Amino acid sequence: MKIYTGGGDRGRTSLFSGERIAKDDARVEAYGDVDELNSLLGALIAALPEDCDDMVREIQQIQGNLFRVGACLATSGDDPSFDTTRDLPLESARELEEAIDRMDGQLPRLNRFILPGGHPAACWSHVARCVCRRAERHAVRIVRQSPDSNDPYIGTLTYLNRLSDYLFVLARFCNQATHTSDITWEP
Numbered sequence: 001m002k003i004y005t006g007g008g009d010r011g012r013t014s015l016f017s018g019e020r021i022a023k024d025d026a027r028v029e030a031y032g033d034v035d036e037l038n039s040l041l042g043a044l045i046a047a048l049p050e051d052c053d054d055m056v057r058e059i060q061q062i063q064g065n066l067f068r069v070g071a072c073l074a075t076s077g078d079d080p081s082f083d084t085t086r087d088l089p090l091e092s093a094r095e096l097e098e099a100i101d102r103m104d105g106q107l108p109r110l111n112r113f114i115l116p117g118g119h120p121a122a123c124w125s126h127v128a129r130c131v132c133r134r135a136e137r138h139a140v141r142i143v144r145q146s147p148d149s150n151d152p153y154i155g156t157l158t159y160l161n162r163l164s165d166y167l168f169v170l171a172r173f174c175n176q177a178t179h180t181s182d183i184t185w186e187p
Contacts (some may be wrong), residue, residue: 016075026141029072033135037128038066044124051180056082056098062163065092069156073139076146088155096162103173110172113185118175125174129167 007013012020013028021027021089045056065088072087116126139160143153175182 016071019076026138026145027073027076030135030138030142031070033138034066034070034073037131037135037176038063038070040128040131041066041168044121044128047119047124048122048174051120052177062096063165065159069159070154072153073142087153088159089154090158092155093158093162096159096166100162100166100169103169107169107172107176114172115183115185116171117183118171119178119180121178122171122174122180125167125171129164129171132160132164132167136164 006021011023013023014020015027045059048055068086068088117123132156136157138157139153143151143157146152172182174180
């Protein structure tokens with residue numbers, strides 16, 4: 001199978017349903033952001049210290065969930081194929097909450113703003129957090145434009161919102177695990 005098809009040479013691409021849309025469509029922006037986020041998580045994994053196997057597995061699980069989020073965003077909610085690309089269950093966001101609580105319970109209380117930085121893994125986590133927020137904003141735009149009032153993307157929106165929180169706590173956790181101080185903001 002060839003990696004290039006030439007089908008997008010004129011600025012159009014296909015959704016999972018086969019519908020052709022412009023490459024600058026809000027839906028393409030949203031799942032493109034999710035793809036970028038997934039790649040950043042790969043860079044984050046590469047920057048983790050050697051003894052972080054549990055964290056690698058957890059982040060790879062998130063990467064798998066992001067494939068599902070991307071597939072969901074690449075299918076319009078009123079399309080019959082949407083049923084096969086189902087939205088994430090809300091349980092996925094609860095799993096992130098459990099991970100946040102687990103890490104946060106091991107961190108010193110945060111009483112000042114911190115600047116993104118520290119250990120390279122923490123830096124990648126901060127960058128991923130920002131891209132996650134952008135993906136969330138673009139996903140919200142899709143939901144707002146959707147004619148379906150049943151909100152077929154509630155799992156996706158909840159997951160992306162919780163994932164940005166997870167990535168913030170993960171950045172702090174990576175700094176602590178590598179004995180790197182968070183950088184406090186001095187106004």
